[in-house]
Amino acid sequence: MILTTRLLTLAALAVVASAVSVQLVPPALRGVPNSVSEDTPDLEGRLTDIDTIVSTAQIVEQKDGPTADSPPNQPISDTVVTAVDGELTEAGAATPSNSTSNGRRTLPKKRRAVSDYNLVFSGTGTRSTDRDASIQGTAYLTFRVIDNSTYNVDACLDFCSSEPKCVFANLYYEFNNERLDHFDREKSNLKCAIYGDVHTAVEKTNFGGQQSYSTGNSLTYIQQSSGWASKDLLEPDVPEGYELVFGPLDGANNAPGYMGFAFLDKYDVDACARECNRRGADGNGGACQYFNIWRAVVSGVPTTYTCSMYFIVADASTAVNTGQGDLKVTFSRGYSRKNYLIDGGFEGYTECASFCFTESYTNWVASSPAGGYLDASVFYFKTYARNGHGSALLGSATFADDKSGTLSVAQPLKTEAGKKYQVAFFQNSAFSGPTFQAKSIVQVLWNGKVVETIKPGFTTWKFHSVDVVAVGNDILAFSGGSAPAWTFLDDVSLWPLFQ
Numbered sequence: 001m002i003l004t005t006r007l008l009t010l011a012a013l014a015v016v017a018s019a020v021s022v023q024l025v026p027p028a029l030r031g032v033p034n035s036v037s038e039d040t041p042d043l044e045g046r047l048t049d050i051d052t053i054v055s056t057a058q059i060v061e062q063k064d065g066p067t068a069d070s071p072p073n074q075p076i077s078d079t080v081v082t083a084v085d086g087e088l089t090e091a092g093a094a095t096p097s098n099s100t101s102n103g104r105r106t107l108p109k110k111r112r113a114v115s116d117y118n119l120v121f122s123g124t125g126t127r128s129t130d131r132d133a134s135i136q137g138t139a140y141l142t143f144r145v146i147d148n149s150t151y152n153v154d155a156c157l158d159f160c161s162s163e164p165k166c167v168f169a170n171l172y173y174e175f176n177n178e179r180l181d182h183f184d185r186e187k188s189n190l191k192c193a194i195y196g197d198v199h200t201a202v203e204k205t206n207f208g209g210q211q212s213y214s215t216g217n218s219l220t221y222i223q224q225s226s227g228w229a230s231k232d233l234l235e236p237d238v239p240e241g242y243e244l245v246f247g248p249l250d251g252a253n254n255a256p257g258y259m260g261f262a263f264l265d266k267y268d269v270d271a272c273a274r275e276c277n278r279r280g281a282d283g284n285g286g287a288c289q290y291f292n293i294w295r296a297v298v299s300g301v302p303t304t305y306t307c308s309m310y311f312i313v314a315d316a317s318t319a320v321n322t323g324q325g326d327l328k329v330t331f332s333r334g335y336s337r338k339n340y341l342i343d344g345g346f347e348g349y350t351e352c353a354s355f356c357f358t359e360s361y362t363n364w365v366a367s368s369p370a371g372g373y374l375d376a377s378v379f380y381f382k383t384y385a386r387n388g389h390g391s392a393l394l395g396s397a398t399f400a401d402d403k404s405g406t407l408s409v410a411q412p413l414k415t416e417a418g419k420k421y422q423v424a425f426f427q428n429s430a431f432s433g434p435t436f437q438a439k440s441i442v443q444v445l446w447n448g449k450v451v452e453t454i455k456p457g458f459t460t461w462k463f464h465s466v467d468v469v470a471v472g473n474d475i476l477a478f479s480g481g482s483a484p485a486w487t488f489l490d491d492v493s494l495w496p497l498f499q
């Protein structure tokens with residue numbers, strides 16, 4: 001009985017196999033894929049949407065400064081996102097990208113001295129009729145009250161120098177403020193407000209006029225409001241997991257692979273890196289791989305800090321957008337995400353000039369289970385690749401069997417133990433058409449353990465990702481394929497998720 005069933009099954013298999021082999025030329029024989037990438041979208045076409053950025057910059061409101069009743073010595077708040085893809089966040093600011101500096105300490109910069117500052121504007125005198133105004137500007141950090149026995153510029157600039165993010169200080173007297181006059185322990189009406197961006201006299205828009213005392217009707221007013229800017233604008237530290245590509249320039253990228261933008265309330269490259277890391281992947285283009293951060297100056301006033309994201313790495317050659325109308329682009333810098341994987345595009349396999357394949361080369365090693373033949377391999381052939389000429393194949397390249405092979409990195413990865421990474425890759429299982437591709441399978445192995453199983457069926461290039469935690473010297477591998485349900489892999493990445 002058992003014998004009969006088995007014979008029948010084998011006979012059925014033989015029929016299917018011969019039918020299939022007639023129709024299907026396997027990849028090893030340079031078979032033509034059922035579906036060539038004509039139907040993949042035009043990735044080059046998605047350029048930076050500068051119009052939306054400009055129109056959003058006209059309405060975003062993220063200027064700030066001390067008010068009559070704000071307490072001094074508040075900690076500097078985390079960078080907040082004030083707009084996402086043309087929509088302002090709550091109150092032009094909300095969604096604090098929970099950062100608290102991820103425990104990473106920036107190295108102390110060279111300590112600035114008072115002589116490292118320039119006077120940007122001076123204030124009025126202090127006669128009873130003099131009236132001045134304090135700054136309401138972007139990238140407000142915090143304020144202190146300073147000993148008011150003199151107009152203490154040095155103490156204010158020392159305060160700015162002590163804060164790594166500070167590049168500008170606004171020093172002024174505020175009168176008729178009950179809190180300053182009586183409640184605060186410092187007993188001083190000399191306020192020193194610090195900022196992460198430089199401001200000018202046109203931004204002196206806070207004239208006081210608030211009722212602070214509970215009795216009487218004298219309103220707050222301001223005198224002798226001066227502004228001081230650090231001579232060197234701070235060169236930001238490169239965010240972890242990224243590389244500086246260019247900048248600072250006065251041009252923003254107009255580049256393909258655009259994924260959208262966020263406005264930040266400070267020029268904060270770490271916050272922009274976080275936005276890029278957290279940006280949902282584009283189904284066709286994949287993960288964010290590059291960001292462009294720049295300051296928008298509208299009618300001469302710093303207004304917001306744009307963080308544009310891309311799934312294609314750009315460079316200075318497309319940093320050509322200097323502004324539009326009254327908006328000027330300044331301090332534009334580009335950063336690309338570091339791929340911790342060597343040769344994730346299989347471009348390092350260069351045995352031939354148009355068509356060849358192998359089980360192993362310098363960067364990747366394939367293996368087949370017992371009795372299997374060429375169940376994983378790497379191809380040099382433009383037609384099979386998503387990018388360039390290299391791609392990997394899971395499933396017997398010659399159609400010798402229907403076993404699943406394994407493709408592994410040749411060298412352990414230079415990962416940091418305990419840190420989180422994302423494995424990202426593109427997979428294509430369209431070669432033999434919808435019927436024969438129904439059983440497609442891909443597994444991601446991290447140190448030999450399956451961390452993800454995908455049963456994609458029939459599909460052209462599709463993005464996938466899985467988060468992993470490193471133990472150090474980790475081994476990444478892919479297994480799968482079951483000819484004729486072949487799967488091609490390309491553009492494999494390992495992104496750090498430290499930010």
Ligand SMILES: *[C@@H]1O[C@H](CO)[C@@H](O)[C@H](O)[C@H]1NC(C)=O
Nearest residue numbers: 078096097098099100101102
């Ligand atoms: C954000 O950080 C604060 C403390 O820094 C923490 O209390 C809070 O739970 C965090 N929120 C999220 C969503 O991680």
Ligand SMILES: *[C@@H]1O[C@H](CO)[C@@H](O)[C@H](O)[C@H]1NC(C)=O
Nearest residue numbers: 148149180181187188189190
């Ligand atoms: C210093 O500030 C305190 C509190 O506002 C005020 O009472 C005092 O008159 C100020 N002193 C000078 C010299 O301005």
